[in-house]
Amino acid sequence: MTSRGTAAALARSAHLGPTLVVTGVTLGLGIAVGADAWRVALLTAGMLLGQLSVGWSNDWLDAGADRAAGRTDKPAADGRIDPALLRTAAFVALVPGLLLPLPASPPAALLHVVFVASAWTYNLGLKRTPVSVLPYIVSFGSLPALATLLLSPPMWPPFWATAAGAALGIAAHFANVVPDVEADRAEGSRGLPQLLGARVAGALAALVVLGAAVLIAVGARPGPVGLIALLLTVLAAVVGLVAALSARPTRTAFRAVMAAALLLVVALLAAGSAL
Known part of the structure; x- marks a missing residue:
């Protein structure tokens, strides 16, 4: 596969719609509460990378089931990209995604770890159980606090x-x-x-x-x-x-x-x- 084809498959596997929406909400809330621009920028960058890791891990972990189901909309299921590459991309994005918010606000960075960990638990199997909604409650429920914890002093919404x-x-x-x-x-x-x-x-x-x-x-x-x-x-x-x-x-x-x-x-x- 060409580098352009690999890039397209990575983008397709990243679930860009939800990734950009959540990242945009993070940016918007940070601006709306009046947090310092550099703090908002670090948290937003961390959120983008964290969400990319969530999207790539989802398609990596589901590659076998998606292939068995004949999913043509998933690059890892129809051979357009190796699931191992998605696994690598997920972890490469995950580490800086978790670390970037730390200088901006340790409390916000810790909550962001919870946010991303919650999304990963969904991919790791919770989505196939009756408590599939729990990671969504935890992650989306923490979005307002991620913004207000950027303030000096940090505060809960x-x-x-x-x-x-x-x-x-x-x-x-x-x-x-x-x-x-x-x-x-x-x-x-x-x-x-x-x-x-x-x-x-x-x-x-x-x-x-x-x-x-x-x-x-x-x-x-x-x-x-x-x-x-x-x-x-x-x-x-x-x-x-x-x-x-x-x-x-x-x-x-x-x-x-x-x-x-x-x-x-x-x-x-x-x-x-x-x-």
Whole structure:
């Protein structure tokens, strides 16, 4: 394979969508709370590398199962990249990813270790168990604290922000898995969304987003931008809820809930000054 082909396969295996979203939220929250630019930069760089390690480890660890399932969307499953290379890339990214935030804030760096370790436990097997949602709760719930712990002196965010982050994680997990529930079941996965089924998981994801929107509205008392984002969040979540509960749920539920989750991120960023 050419170097260009290898680079493309690495990018494909990195789960760039979620990686860039989580990295962008980290950057946005750090700026919103007023942390020093150099501290925000170090944490954001660490988060990017940590998330790359999570994405690459996921495809490395799942290569055998993905190959058996005939997954053509995974480079490690169809021979476009050697799983051993993904393993190497995951660890090469992991070490500096964990170390970079340390000069910015030891408390934030320690929490970032928990964040990344939680995501790795998902890849290492928790995603196939009934507690598959736990790493999402831990990691997303810690995002507001990662930002406020960059401040001098470090401080913990209010409860509503942590709860809203955790709710965002639940919604992200459910909405991300819903389209593949049946295929995952066939492969033997028994994660929480697979056990609940697409309809229930989609409906719960929408309800959790609605709950998070209420938490932000009450806790942050948002300005015009945040309020608009919350109203759009509620609208998208209601569309997702109705679609999920329909007689024949379609991908509309998944798309609506994902849109609601992204809008919730905007609302949380707009509420950053209240953290």
